[in-house]
Amino acid sequence: MSGAGAGEERLRDLAISKHDREASAFEEEYGSREASGHRSTAFLLGREKIDRLLADRLSDLPAGARVLDAGCGTGHQVADLVAAGYSAVGVEPAVEMRTRAGALNPGVEVVDGSITDLPFEDASFDAVIALEVLRYLPRSDNLAAYREMRRILRPGGLLFVTMVNRWAIDGYALWEAVASRRSITADGPTRAHCEFVTPGGARRDLLEHGFRDVETHGRLLLPLRWAYKVHLGLGRAAAAVLDPVDDLLSRVPGTAGLAGHLIVVARAGDQGAG
Numbered sequence: 001m002s003g004a005g006a007g008e009e010r011l012r013d014l015a016i017s018k019h020d021r022e023a024s025a026f027e028e029e030y031g032s033r034e035a036s037g038h039r040s041t042a043f044l045l046g047r048e049k050i051d052r053l054l055a056d057r058l059s060d061l062p063a064g065a066r067v068l069d070a071g072c073g074t075g076h077q078v079a080d081l082v083a084a085g086y087s088a089v090g091v092e093p094a095v096e097m098r099t100r101a102g103a104l105n106p107g108v109e110v111v112d113g114s115i116t117d118l119p120f121e122d123a124s125f126d127a128v129i130a131l132e133v134l135r136y137l138p139r140s141d142n143l144a145a146y147r148e149m150r151r152i153l154r155p156g157g158l159l160f161v162t163m164v165n166r167w168a169i170d171g172y173a174l175w176e177a178v179a180s181r182r183s184i185t186a187d188g189p190t191r192a193h194c195e196f197v198t199p200g201g202a203r204r205d206l207l208e209h210g211f212r213d214v215e216t217h218g219r220l221l222l223p224l225r226w227a228y229k230v231h232l233g234l235g236r237a238a239a240a241v242l243d244p245v246d247d248l249l250s251r252v253p254g255t256a257g258l259a260g261h262l263i264v265v266a267r268a269g270d271q272g273a274g
């Protein structure tokens with residue numbers, strides 16, 4: 001394997017091993033959603049914003065529509081999809097995550113696999129979601145994932161994915177650059193990769209991979225995540241005041257590329273990937 005290939009293989013492994021290690025933390029965090037509320041952690045704050053837009057976009061689908069959660073983690077979104085009346089399927093390569101997803105969703109198909117090589121028939125889903133998955137994979141895998149998601153979607157099917165903005169005003173890219181540089185050992189990187197994109201770049205890539213009607217949305221424009229990092233109490237207090245303001249600001253046209261979360265929604269075109 002070439003040097004670049006070996007490097008990408010390592011990034012793929014890191015994306016999985018990180019989540020095998022952190023599966024119980026994810027489970028706890030989702031588990032505290034009801035009791036503690038969505039402003040209790042930075043993670044839940046971001047997820048609530050993503051979930052609201054997701055529920056809105058899925059609401060066009062009929063009950064029983066087939067929805068794939070690619071990189072479904074602990075399966076909490078799969079459970080939400082089932083509760084909303086969809087026929088949900090999960091695919092997840094990290095065994096610790098997948099085991100939890102299966103236990104949370106008895107009777108639901110939750111299978112091993114990668115978003116870059118999905119184990120499903122062509123045109124077999126009405127929608128595919130991938131929340132906080134593509135960000136851990138190198139660009140070549142993101143492109144392979146677009147091809148695969150397009151392949152398994154029926155024409156007109158819905159794509160809903162999240163990505164990380166290169167130019168988020170909370171400076172996350174700078175933080176990540178320092179952290180990833182510090183994680184490099186003689187054996188290579190030890191920190192999971194973070195793939196930064198821009199709304200324009202994501203739009204171009206999706207159009208080139210057979211999608212149409214690409215929309216980009218920003219969520220978490222204000223640097224609230226830093227307030228949580230400094231102190232949980234500070235984050236909660238800041239979010240109590242600023243979360244509604246953040247929601248309003250995030251809807252200002254042109255700000256999608258500056259927000260912490262980039263959400264991309266698109267439709268599968270009729271012709272397949274170009």
Ligand SMILES: C[S@@+](CC[C@H](N)C(=O)[O-])C[C@H]1O[C@@H](n2cnc3c(N)ncnc32)[C@H](O)[C@@H]1O
Pocket residue numbers: 012015016019020070071072073074076077091092093094097113114115116130131132133136137
């Ligand atoms: C941050 S977690 C998000 C999990 C879930 N989507 C959620 O929102 O709770 C990222 C997930 O992507 C999974 N993942 C890593 N590499 C993947 C790949 N090549 N294909 C699909 N999923 C992958 C990880 O194992 C992990 O479960």
